[in-house]
Amino acid sequence: CTLRERLFPVADIVTPNIPEAEVLSGMKINSADDMEKSAEIISHGFGCTVLLKGGHSVNDASDLLYHDGKFRWLISEKINNPNTHGTGCTLSSAIASNLAKGCDMIKSVEQAKEYVTGAISAGLDLGKGSGPLNHMYKLKG
Numbered sequence: 288c289t290l291r292e293r294l295f296p297v298a299d300i301v302t303p304n305i306p307e308a309e310v311l312s313g314m315k316i317n318s319a320d321d322m323e324k325s326a327e328i329i330s331h332g333f334g335c336t337v338l339l340k341g342g343h344s345v346n347d348a349s350d351l352l353y354h355d356g357k358f359r360w361l362i363s364e365k366i367n368n369p370n371t372h373g374t375g376c377t378l379s380s381a382i383a384s385n386l387a388k389g390c391d392m393i394k395s396v397e398q399a400k401e402y403v404t405g406a407i408s409a410g411l412d413l414g415k416g417s418g419p420l421n422h423m424y425k426l427k428g
Contacts, residue, residue, distance in 0.1 A: 296333055338352050366407045
């Protein structure tokens with residue numbers, strides 16, 4: 288309730304995964320067309336850009352950006368790595384960081400998606416269960 292009434296109306300972008308988007312849009316998402324319709328509903332409902340994350344889909348991990356009335360698919364294959372804990376937080380933080388650096392929305396999202404995909408691919412086995420991404424995969428030393 289607080290998210291819908293206070294936070295989303297002042298947000299520039301929201302980044303729901305498929306289950307979250309189903310709640311926000313009030314519809315079941317079973318296809319790419321459903322993702323587009325859901326993103327459009329959410330965007331019009333809250334007046335912001337939507338990055339609907341596709342990592343929960345069965346076939347791939349492609350995300351859908353709905354910005355300024357246009358759809359842009361960020362295509363990516365699912366990476367076979369159980370260490371994905373914190374993916375959503377990392378993605379939204381990377382988007383915010385890129386926006387703070389002066390990148391436009393599309394570039395901010397594209398670079399953030401590329402970063403998260405690389406961090407998942409690099410893998411990092413820590414502890415038991417679903418571990419974290421390898422946030423430092425680009426550092427050389």
